[in-house]
Amino acid sequence: MDEAIGVAFKRARLQRKMSLRQVAEPLGISTSLLSQVENQKTQPSVKTLFGLAAALGVSLDEIATGGTGTDAAEVRFAQNQDEAAGIQRATNNPVLEMERGVRWERLATGGRTxxxxxxxTYEPGASSSVDGKLMRHSGVEFAYVLEGTLRLKLEFDEHELHVGDSFCFDSCRPHLFYNAGEVAVRGVWFVFDSSSQASDLNALNGATRFSSTDSVGSA
Known part of the structure; x- marks a missing residue:
């Protein structure tokens, strides 16, 4: 699996001086599962990833890069002409490999948070929640389906999305993605953190407190 996931979560937990139990119990996951995620022995589901990120105050960017922060290599990369032009090559996409065939590639952000x-990518049989329970987290999700057929459970309704279909909904609404087909589903997602926008607006009004993502999703 991608080591960045475990590295970022373990570093964040230790920095906050929290035990495995203190993090795992509120999310409804076992300390054994959390330990396995931290030590790169298993992959979290999308639902578990969002829950841990919220509990530990870790951004998707930190997860994708292992929470390494700015180092010499990144400084050199920042000087690259591609980055100066807002270009990110496919070989430099941070990748998150999650449980049972869910894969995220983080695309260029231009420094936006x-x-x-x-x-x-959702491989055949892949789901955002292995236990079948719906998840929710703060923000808004936009997506466009490029390949395959994606099933979306949104609150009490279920929708089938085909190539060319798109969606947008508030992520606090309980939802679940899964691929019941025989071919991989691929699409482009934009996860918009509305709390960051609120923070930016507050900053314009003289406020300095950052409002972090709040997720109630559990494994």
Whole structure:
């Protein structure tokens, strides 16, 4: 699996001086599962990833890069002409490999923190929640289906999305993605963090407090 996921979560937990139990229990997951995620022995589901990110205050960017922050390599990359032009090559896309065939590639952000552009793949049988329970988190999700047929459970309704279909909904609404077909589903997602926008507006009014993403999703 992509080591960045475990590295970022373990670093964040230790920095906050929290035990495995303190993080795992409120999310309804076992300490064993959390330990396995941190030590790169298993992959989290999308639902678990959002829950852990919210509980530990870790952004998707930190997860995708392992929370490494700015180092010499990144400084050199920042000087590259591609980045100066807002270009990110496919070989430089941070990748998150999650449980049972869910893959995220983080696309170029231009330094923005209020939106996460993602190239998402759901392999046949893959789901955003392995236990079948719906998840929710703060923000808004936009997506466009490029390949395959994606099933979306949104609150009490279920929708089938085909190539060329798109959606947009508030992520606080309980939802679940899964691929019941025989071919991979691929699409472009934009996860917009509305709390970041609120923070930016507050900053314009003289406020300095950052409002982080709040997720109630559990594994």
């Amino acid at each position: 209020d939106i996460e552009p993602l190239f998402v």
